[in-house]
Amino acid sequence: MLKIWSMKKNEDAAAKKKPKTSAAQIRVQKDLTELDLPSTMQTTFADPADLLNFELKITPDEGMYKGGAFSFSFNIGPNYPHEPPKVKCIPKIYHPNVDLEGNVCLNILREDWKPVLNLNSVMVGLQYLFLEPNADDPLNKEAAEELRRNRDQFLYNVKNSMRGGNIKNEHYDRVTNQ
């Protein structure tokens, strides 16, 4: 194989090293400024100068979680988009795919993440969880079990939890607006 490296001028290396906006930063700027969100999703930046940490509020207008407001924290690391953003559900909610620590079971946040995906795809994926909670990959096993076994009871539990009630000795945060 031809030795190309030796043709590289040393000045190139120096030129590349000049402090530049990081690739992750640029990509996040691109992702955020091209977000195309429905009115049920809203981003909030605690510090508008920090694009790498923000919150997303989802207010489903249909489905079992209608009437609630669910906030997620987004944390974007320096390897983005090679690595997915870190996303957590802030309130403690009763949902088969969200655990009590706020971890979210969404394939594109882990195993199916690809650099070609973006923040918009993640947000749309999160909203989908509230429209179609999925009993097959549970993070809250109790909730998943209930969803599978008795849909009416599950729906009752969801409504109860959203008002800040207890389910099986577990207290859930109030997420309803009123």
Next chain:
Amino acid sequence: MNGNSTSSDWDGRYFHVDQILDKPGPRTDPSFLAGDGVKDFLRNQCKILVIGAGGLGCEILANLALSGFKDIHVIDMDTIDISNLNRQFLFRQKDVGKPKATVAAEFIMNRVPGVQVTPYYGKIQDKDEDYYMQFNLVVCGLDSVEARRWINATLVNMVDPENPESLKPLIDGGTEGFKGQARVILPTVSSCYECSLDMLNKPTAFPICTIANTPRLPEHCIEWASVLEWPRVFGDKKLDTDDPEHIGWLFNHALKRAKEFKIEGVTWSLTQGVVKNIIPAIASTNAIIAASCCNEAFKIATSSAAYLNNYFMLIGTDGVYSYTFEHEQRKDCPVCGGESLDISIKKDWTVERLIEMLVEKQDIQIKKPSLSTPTKQIYLQAPPQLEQATRPNLEKKVSELVEDGGDITVTAASLPFNLSLRIKYI
């Protein structure tokens, strides 16, 4: 079975190629390892990626396999259409509807013993740097500017000053009717695809007044149907150029208009060609361009002869004319340029004025740019909170936010990558 299947290397298999590889010539690179060294590299170690398994890709795959590359990967996102069969010779009638990459790989492996071709049916954008890092060379036979820009930028960005292995030569072939070009891109070392973007022929667009009032060509009638009639009748409904019903509607309306103006030549396939901007593909042009791409791949992989530096142009429209020249790297190339694009503005220009200038600038073509410096946002188009937070900056002077010689990073949906501006005040 991969590569080192010496059992399939029958006597004399490489008789011709070996005459080149067995002894150095007067112009071979000093690093050339004549004999077993170079043969072992070519046949047992070298891993090459072919992007595109269409008109050029079929030729490239066959040429590489027959010149001794044994570990070939191929990516293509398309399936085989009946109209491909006239020139994409790895495909048969029975393959229509199947992925090009898979069928091409199987054909080559059946035809050329000992060659491993690994297909990927999907987009190049599905793969990340780790994937591209495994190859020694990349050969592109694409008809999409967007895909070429993407792979070019990916390979340029992959170059790590600390790691010589991260520099992957890119050999790019392209054809348009009787014209074509083959080029060798050494990312960050020589001119990249983005550097020469302005050399591309722009897709033909007719003035709107001509298509509305004075059509003379069948293309004018088709453009009238797609640009003016479709939105008038269907409002915001998007035209899907892959939908035969949509094409049929355009064809019928274009035909009616052509009759009205006594213009001949509106056909279904021309309609499809105009709205999808299809360029005629000629088998023999593909063969010439693919052959030169593969010769360059062979020369670079083996160092057995001087390689193309760096742009070969073929013009067969009027006799046969070819021209080879060194395309210069653009210092302000947004992808490989070590420096940013220099912009000189007056000291009292506001951010708003700068944005207007960017939008108007012909050679960058940005819509809705968002601007930032390495430490702060200047103006972001979205989301609403950030737009509001940065809106007051529109009134401010750029010079209040960016020092002389400072950098601004620009992103926009219409830009596949960011653009770095270096601001000078005059």
